[in-house]
Amino acid sequence: METNLSVSGLAVRLSGKTIVSDVTFAARPGKVCTIVGPNGSGKSTLLKAITGETGHDGEVHLNARPLERYAPQELAEVRAVLPQHTQLSFPLTVKEVVRLGLQTAPLQVFQAQERIAAALERVDMSGFEGRAYQSLSGGEQQRVQLARVLCQVWQPKVGDQPRWLILDEPISSLDIRHQVLIMDVARDFADRGGGVLCVLHDLNLTAMYSDQVLVMKNGRLLADGKVAEVYQDELISEAFDFPLRIGALPGGAMPFLLPQAGRD
Template structure:
């Protein structure tokens, strides 16, 4: 289990997170939603170990996150950031290879890299200069990298966690759906997923649990049907829209007005 307990974060005299607690059970996809500046990415970074909280703690499999060695933590959780720039013209396969640990790789490195590129639909781009790819294609290269990072570590019975910070940015519709499918498959295999999404329809499609943040606090948590409501859209986003429902999933259909 991945657990955040009473997390607060202050920066520049401003409270970004205020007493947030969150659990990420294995086998589930949790999505953070909320307006710009709500604290979503900050919470994800703190839970991933990239940012210290001002108060509170994060536990991973019962151990304080601060007690994990970086190399050990890298085999348990991987993070796809909002944007990852490249200063040099690395080949696509070399970027994906950066996700591999230095020692104790579970499978041959070449096979792992090929697997990652196949999963994200870039098997034919292995030898290309990554900087010549479109923004969406580069995002998929980095997705392959973080997937390979988790798969490369020998299985030890502990759940692996995939952290995705606005992962659909720059992706076309087909690859947005592919990314959601990858997240769901990771969860079905026993892993955990924490994602930040702005598209509420994508969030409703992929999430087991949606956590809505506003002003650094959790204002709603539960299933998509329980959280994505007319009231939430008005309270959190300040818009007057109606939530609809088709089969088992809700959806928001903006209209001109």
């Protein structure tokens, strides 16, 4: 049985305007699949459609099962979603925010305490348990929210069924050390059998961590493939409407991109 996250003919129209048009792809467990593209290309809208937050045409299957056939509790047990922005209206502590991720898997008190502590340690937020969430910086809040979704799908696989992390710009507010740390967390989740689908803007970190790259432009899927297949001067320049050149270190397989390389 296929255990992919598959999308077929997905389209989204909002206020009479087509935001995403005819997108088809399959993300696989054990892999990091990254969506890139310029602002306004439909990346976040695509994720919202995949997670059921936005109405859409086309089909979304999660582990060979149509998304609409999952009950809310079942869906929460198989995938966790980190949105681009999370606003809280209540004065919660860091520990209370992370505990929200445990609602789908009730634990004994000591087990919950251990999992919360472990999740905060993974995102370099140990010692912040009692801090007011609203008092944190944007980057710290982002890492707390990631700890919450990690608690929700703590084990990347349950039996032969993979779980999924769906992350919308999870490193947008982070310094370089924490960007790498968070992408290491995503990579580890995939390496242990889970699936990761994320939106990133940093093309170099995308190259470092991704097994599959989807390139979006104007609501359409411009390319879908491995990093080496997608990171081509002409394709990336077309996607971003900017002259870009892909580089590579001697003897190295990983491509990189420097903005000034596109300037004459």
